[in-house]
Amino acid sequence: xxxxxxxxxxxxxxxxxxxxxxxxxxxxxxxxxxxxxxxxxxxxxxxxxxxxxxxxxxxxxxxxxxxxxxxxxxxxxxxxxxxxxxxxxxxxxxxxxxxxxxxxxxxxxxxxxxxxxxxxxxxxxxxxxxxxxxxxxxxxxxxxxxxxxxxxxxxxxxxxxxxxxxxxxxxxxxxxxxxxxxxxxxxxxxxxxxxxxxxxxxxxxxxxxxxxxxxxxxxxxxxxxxxxxxxxxxxxxxxxxxxxxxxxxxxxxxxxxxxxxxxxxxxxxxxxxxxxxxxxxxxxxxxxxxxxxxxxxxxxxxxxxx
Numbered sequence: 001x002x003x004x005x006x007x008x009x010x011x012x013x014x015x016x017x018x019x020x021x022x023x024x025x026x027x028x029x030x031x032x033x034x035x036x037x038x039x040x041x042x043x044x045x046x047x048x049x050x051x052x053x054x055x056x057x058x059x060x061x062x063x064x065x066x067x068x069x070x071x072x073x074x075x076x077x078x079x080x081x082x083x084x085x086x087x088x089x090x091x092x093x094x095x096x097x098x099x100x101x102x103x104x105x106x107x108x109x110x111x112x113x114x115x116x117x118x119x120x121x122x123x124x125x126x127x128x129x130x131x132x133x134x135x136x137x138x139x140x141x142x143x144x145x146x147x148x149x150x151x152x153x154x155x156x157x158x159x160x161x162x163x164x165x166x167x168x169x170x171x172x173x174x175x176x177x178x179x180x181x182x183x184x185x186x187x188x189x190x191x192x193x194x195x196x197x198x199x200x201x202x203x204x205x206x207x208x209x210x211x212x213x214x215x216x217x218x219x220x221x222x223x224x225x226x227x228x229x230x231x232x233x234x235x236x237x238x239x240x241x242x243x244x245x246x247x248x249x250x251x252x253x254x255x256x257x258x259x260x261x262x263x264x265x266x267x268x269x270x271x272x273x274x275x276x277x278x279x280x281x282x283x284x285x286x287x288x289x290x291x292x293x294x295x296x297x298x299x300x301x302x303x304x305x306x
Contacts, residue, residue: 024288024292087171088169088171089169089170089171089174089228089232090143090167090168090169090170090171090232091167091168091170091228091231091232091235092143092146092165092166092167092168092235093165093166093235093236093237093238094146094150094163094164094165094166094235094236094237094238095162095163095164095165095237095238095240096150096153096154096160096162096163096164096237096238096239096240097160097161097162097163097240097242098153098154098156098157098158098159098160098161098239098240098241098242099157099158099159099160099161099241099242099243099244099245100156100157100158100241100242100243100244101158101243101244103133103135103241103243106156106157106241107135107137107241109156110137110139110153110156110239113149113152113153114139114141114149117141117142117145117148117149118141118142118145119139119140119141119142119145119149119234120139120140121137121138121139122138122139122140122236123137123138124136124137124138125137130243131243133242133243134240134241134242135240135241135242136238136239136240136241137238137239137240137241138236138237138238138239139236139237139239140234140235140236140237141234141235141237142233142234142235143232143233143234143235146235146237149237150163150165150237153239158244159244161242170228170231170232173228174225174228174232177221177224177225177228178225180217180221181218181221181222181225184214184217184218184221185218187214188211188214188215188218191207191210191211191214192211194207195207195208195211
């Protein structure tokens with residue numbers, strides 16, 4: 001019986017065939033993964049959810065209508081001008097961050113208090129569930145009810161995390177607008193008188209041009225004054241609510257067997273789809289697999305013979 005020897009030629013041949021087999025197998029795995037990934041991404045049906053963005057009341061539009069042409073920064077008070085407290089124009093805003101034991105209860109109470117003082121809820125943003133839930137509410141209330149409203153909301157909190165209040169004196173800017181408006185209206189009256197007496201067409205056209213410009217200025221100044229009035233009369237308060245630590249359920253989130261069962265069924269269906277996909281790929285590439293098998297079998301036989 002002859003000894004079986006592996007010559008360098010046979011060894012090179014085996015390495016070449018094994019390399020080709022690994023390359024084909026790598027291509028098969030890559031194509032399978034790419035197909036499964038594309039199929040999984042295409043099967044997802046994302047839905048956009050927007051939580052709790054609402055507007056209430058009709059007063060929000062009043063503020064928005066006068067934003068155009070408004071100064072970006074409210075001017076600082078002029079200490080050189082003596083102004084009585086009655087004539088002082090102040091814009092007040094507040095930001096309150098509280099922790100509550102019951103979101104829905106506090107939310108209902110705050111909304112009720114806003115209506116009682118003659119205000120309205122400008123916007124709400126309710127996000128998250130259970131311990132991760134947060135509620136941010138922006139309200140507009142009469143400036144005269146500012147302090148009382150803040151104290152009442154603080155009373156609903158189990159913990160007041162933070163509170164910020166700001167008051168900006170816009171008296172000087174308000175008075176300047178009133179003076180400009182008065183001058184423009186006086187100029188309007190004078191131009192109307194000149195227009196009544198004008199006889200030349202050129203004079204009439206010139207006066208009408210100036211009168212149109214003056215009336216545009218009057219509209220701008222009146223809009224700015226109305227904007228300041230809306231900010232002065234109705235203060236803006238932003239209330240942020242989170243769940244207090246005392247109200248957290250020590251047992252954790254509620255166990256829902258029905259939901260878990262549905263998730264398990266979905267996972268099983270997904271596994272079945274993946275296995276079915278793999279089976280289809282195996283069938284499609286079966287000639288290649290068979291060719292590799294026959295080639296390997298032939299090599300083994302040849303080595304045994306040699």
